[in-house]
Each structure stands twice: as structure tokens, then as C-alpha cells.
Amino acid sequence: MLNHLALANLTRPNTISKAIDIYHKDIFKYVSNKKNMKDFLKSLNIFLYTYFLMKYNKDLETFALKNNEYINKEDNFDNLLYFGEKIVRGYSNKFTSVLKQNDHELIEDALEYINNNFNKKLTLQGVANKLHISRNYLCHLFKVQTGYKFCEYINLQRVNRAKELIEENKKTLEFISFDCGFSSQSHFSTTFKKYVGLTPNEYKKTLIYN
Template sequence: MALFLEEVPLNTHYSFRSKIDVLPHIIVPWHYHPEFELIYIEKSQGTLIVGDCIDKFTDGDMIFLGPNIPHVMKNEDSYYTKNPNLFVTAKVIHFKKEILGDRLLDLPEFHKLKFFLKNSTRGFRIHGKTKLRMVELFENLHDSKGPERIILLLQLLNVLSNSEDLSNLASEAFVESFKHSSNQKLYQIYEYVSKNFQQKIDLEAAAKVAHLSKTAFCRFIKSKTNKTFTEFLNEMRINYAIKLLVEGKLSMAQIAYECGFNSPSYFNKQFKSHTGLTPQEVKKQS
């Protein structure tokens, strides 16, 4: 499936969109859009993919995404069985930088906010006290009208721009590769790998996704990411493994297989090569 450019509809009475979704399951495909996006997941569980970051999401999670970063959220399989007890409740805000205006952001009082927006291209997960404060403001925004809507949006952004309760999602390498390329093939490769990294990925099958020969595919990946395809694939797997190690719910062997490695020993070797630490050392630090 090609990367989908989402057209975010806007009510003519408002300068930005806020909505509450109540759905059986999330239905938006792998997509991007020019708007900033703030998502509060009141109730839902599944897998979150932002660029080359693969993570889990669950009830109470909050995400902030900069413009044009490819992302998708997919519920766990149980959400697609028409179980009435499983459903999605999410609050979402979309806004463009233009509504704030360059002159406003150039004011000294807005220095931190301007810096935050500029550095949101990797996306952020929001934690701790910041998230609790954001939830309070979210409650008021949806029903607000007139200038109060803009004031509440600025309050939300002010809280974020002064927070240390943020963790990046996509890697710097991913963001840099897309700064210099609008190539649909690269989007297709990222989508294919992010959906299939937990199983064996054959080089020939991956090359077919991009409609390239194996030789041309390897050259293409190297030119866009400065990595071989194996390095590119293993990096995505190890980034996911780190998140599973922090969760602490699975054994080392289970994590190795969950991330697509065919043996724990190979997983340990690649993990140490990529991070400089063993999986056990990372787990102790978490």
C-alpha cells in the first residue's frame, strides 16, 4: 500500500480541528499530513508506528507529531472481532503552523515554543505530570468557542514546550533521510519493513516492494539511509527490542524471537553491536 496523504477536513468556523473519535477500531492507514497532531488515547490498545519507530500504545497514552511524518496506529487483532466491549476513544487536535503566524513565533516570549515545534519532526511520547496537565486542558478545548480555543491551544503547546516529560519516537536518521527525499519507494520500504520485521524478511521480497532488482534495491537503501539493508532491518528490530526490555514482561529469548531474530545468540550479538551494551545491561538500567 502506498503512503497516503491525509486531507484533514476543517470546519469553516474554526482555524484548527479538534475531535473526539469513538470507533470499533482505528481505520486510518499508513499516512502523513502537513498538520501538527496531538493525540490523547483514552481507551485503545495496539501498535504505533511513527517513521522507523515501532512501539505499543495503550489506554492513557499521549502522542505529539510534527508535520509530514509517516505514521499509523493499528489495534490488536481482538478489536476486529466485533467485540462490543472493545472500542477506541481518542481525542485529536490537528493544526498548521500558519495559524500561529511567523511574527508571533518570532517574539522572544515564544522562543521555547518555536524551538519545540521545529524539533517535533521525530514525534514525541508525552509522560508524567505533563500528560496529566494536558488531559485537563484537553477536557476544556473540545467544547470551547471563539478566542478561548486559540488560548487553550497555546496553553497546551506552552506546557509541552516547557516540559522534560517527552521522549522521541522516530530516529534522527529517519527524519534526515526524508528531508532529502520525497521518494515513494522509500516510504513503501519503511512500511513493508515495519509491518513484517517480526518475521523473516527475504531481500528479494523486499526489493519487489520497491519494484527494484536486488542489486538496485541494495544501492537504493544505501544511498538513502547510509546503511545496508541488513543493518537497516536490524536497527528497526533492536529499537523495538529496547522498548520490550524496558517493559520487562518477556524473557530475553522471547524478545529475540518477538523482534524477528532467528536465535537469542544472534540477537545478543547484533544488540551489542548496535547499542554498545548487552540486552541484560539495558534491562538493568531501565
């Protein structure tokens, strides 16, 4: 089977024209008759199917089988040539759903990690490293998927946990500040007031006296 990796890596929507260019260059290089064309398209189809399965865990078996069925029954060379383009574009179209699925899973992993570690020192770069993606991509993805900036979400988790501990009325505000991951008492007070409208001490008094 031919190695179509260069083409497969360009099946993203923004690089599809380059993938099509490679397709035509490979046709010129490897195909000389109708039989060659059928064999080439079958090779391309199974390679792209395997690529999506292995790299993105996306099983496109039904799509691949339909492609293979058309290749088997079509005898016109020009139609086969055009259909090869449709195969490449078809896998490219599937890429959008793959990206959405992968982005959703990435954010789920990011949220799970933050929810379990918000009381520790967290940085955008640190979480990005955990997910094996770039800092800039995580920053963009986080805002798009959650509606919050990275730091905003962490602060919200810390403030919500602080509110719970204040309501329990078993720990000092100094302990709560440290336990929730705030860098200092002043940071705790400023951040708490930003999201709750009251300082931690003011919030505590509303619970005690009302």
C-alpha cells in the first residue's frame, strides 16, 4: 500500500487544496491506466480510513465501504479521477467533527484536572503541558468552550470552595485562603469580593448575624 501520509496530514479544511494538489501529483506519478487508478483509489481510501482511526479514534468504516463500493463498480477513468477528489474532500469534511469531538474531550480533561487541583498553583502552561497542547491553543479553546478565561474559572472554583468553608464556620479565614489556593490573604479578599460582592469577612458576618 502506498504511503499517503503527506496527503493525510493536509486533510484539514484549511489545507484541503494542498491535499488535492498532492493527490493529482500522485496520480501523475503512479497511475497509467484504469486498473492502476482503481488500485490507487482503494489504497488511498483505506489509508485515510486507517489514519483517522489510529490518530483520532474516529471510525469511518461506513464512509470507507461506500467509497470502495463505488470504486469497484465505476469503469470510467475520468469519473474515477474526480471521485478520488471526492474521497479526499469527504475525509476532510469529517475532520471538522473530529476536531469538535477532540476539543470537547480536551476541555473535559482540563476541567477535571483544574477541579481536582485548584487549591494548588496552576498555570496555563502547566495545564497545557499536561494535555500535550500549546498554551495559546488551550487559552483559546478554554474561552470558546466554557465562556470563561482560564484564570477566571480557577478563581471561581476557589471562591466557591471558600464560600463552602466559610459557611461551615469551622476554619479561620487564613486557613481557608491557604486551603483554596490563594497566594495571600489580600489576594483572597480581593478575588472573593470581585465574584461575591463582599470580602470573606463581610460574607462571614452575613451568615452569622442573619
